[in-house]
Amino acid sequence: MTKPIDEQLIDLLQTDARMSHSEMSRILERPRAVITNRLEALFESGTVTVIAGWNPEFLGIRQFAHVSVETSVSDDGLRQRLAGLDSTVFASVTSGNHDMVLDLRVADQNELYSVLATIREFPGVVALNTQLYIEVIGEALLPRGAMVKPERVDDIDRTIVQLLQVDGRASYQSLSDVVHISPGAVKKRLNLLLERNLVSIGAVVSNRSLIGRAAAGIGLNVSGDGASTIAALSEQPGIEFLARVIGRFDVLLTVTAETVDALSARLDTIRGLVGVNKMESWVHLRTLKERYPVSFGGPRPFSQG
CATH class of the missing domain: 1.10.10 (Arc Repressor Mutant, subunit A)
Incomplete structure (x- = not known):
């Protein structure tokens, strides 16, 4: 069809x-x-947003975590406060054993512990369950491959990326009008940032319900290092996010489908893959935030010296 x-x-x-x-x-x-x-x-409609993002490594962001949040109340104010934390890049209201999931990105484990302590102090938060990301294999706004450290990144580069953080499909001419260099020079600079994996530009689907799509988060316990299972997962349709983690799971992923029935069938397929020992899933009911590290405002970039 x-x-x-x-x-x-x-x-x-x-x-x-x-x-x-x-x-x-x-x-x-x-x-x-x-x-x-x-x-x-x-x-x-906000269904899709195309934005640019700096490579987290370039910004000094080296610790990623997935946090499942159990709350004692159904409080949208609490959800919005958790989503509004600077370190929160993804927040979703979920079904299942937990009421909400967050993805956090910070500089290191000490900062992560501090953020988790802050979250635990929020009235209504009962418990957190944290997975540490070891490798993010598939995500719209993470560059593929190793980053090549630049000789320099100047104010023109920063401004180009800043504009693309608002509209990742902005024309070279419109970017040129702001930074006062030719469209060809803008294109050359942007291509260099992309080729060096300093920046990526991706399409983020934030409001799947408007196009009738269903999404589920999945945590897997797998045999051994999980390499063959991850390879098999990479070939499955509808996989929007895939990562290796340490915690109660070994692998985390997000899968989408056109209907709830199709989503259920995809979950059954994943459950039956060789190497999958146990699976837990939750449905993403409402995405509150999906925004990735995009500026030099808080995180520490590499020294340019």
């Missing part, structure tokens, strides 16, 4: 977040005007 056009567009954006309308029109064999109208609807 052919996917609806909105889902096809999201698939293309997740392949190349800055793909042109003309190229999408060619691939999908749909009029350019239709592509433009549907993209505008996706962006204006």
Whole structure:
């Protein structure tokens, strides 16, 4: 069955977040005007956001954690406060054994412990369960491959990325108008940042319900180092996030599907993969925040000396 056009567009954006309308029109064999109208609807509704992000390593952010939160009350104010923490890059209201999950990114384990202590002090927070990320294998806004440390990153580079943090599909001309260099020079600078894995530009799907998609988080306990299981997971459809962790799980992932029934079938497939010993899942009911480290405001970048 052919996917609806909105889902096809999201698939293309997740392949190349800055793909042109003309190229999408060619691939999908749909009029350019239709592509433009549907993209505008996706962006204006908040279903999809295309943004740039600095490599966390470049910002001095080296500790990632997934935190499941159990609360004693159903308090949206508490949820919003947890989502609003500077170190929170992802926050979702969930079903299952916990009421909410957070992804935290900080400089080191000492800072992580301090943030967790702060969260435990919030009225209504009963318990936390924390997994430490060892390797994030798949995520829209994490560069693939090793970072190449730059000789320098100047104010023009920072401004270009800052603008792309607001609109990751901003044209080279519009960026040029702000930084006062030619569009070609803007493109060259951005390509260099991307090639060196200092910056990535990705499509983040924040409001799946508007396009009828369901999403679940999954924690797996696996045999051995899990390499073969992770390889098998990488080939499964609908995997939006995949990571190795230390904690009550060995592998964490997010899987999406067009319907709840299709999501259930994908969970059954994952449960049956060779090497999977145990699986726990939770449904993402509402995403409160999905925003990744994007500025020099708090984190410490590399010394440019």
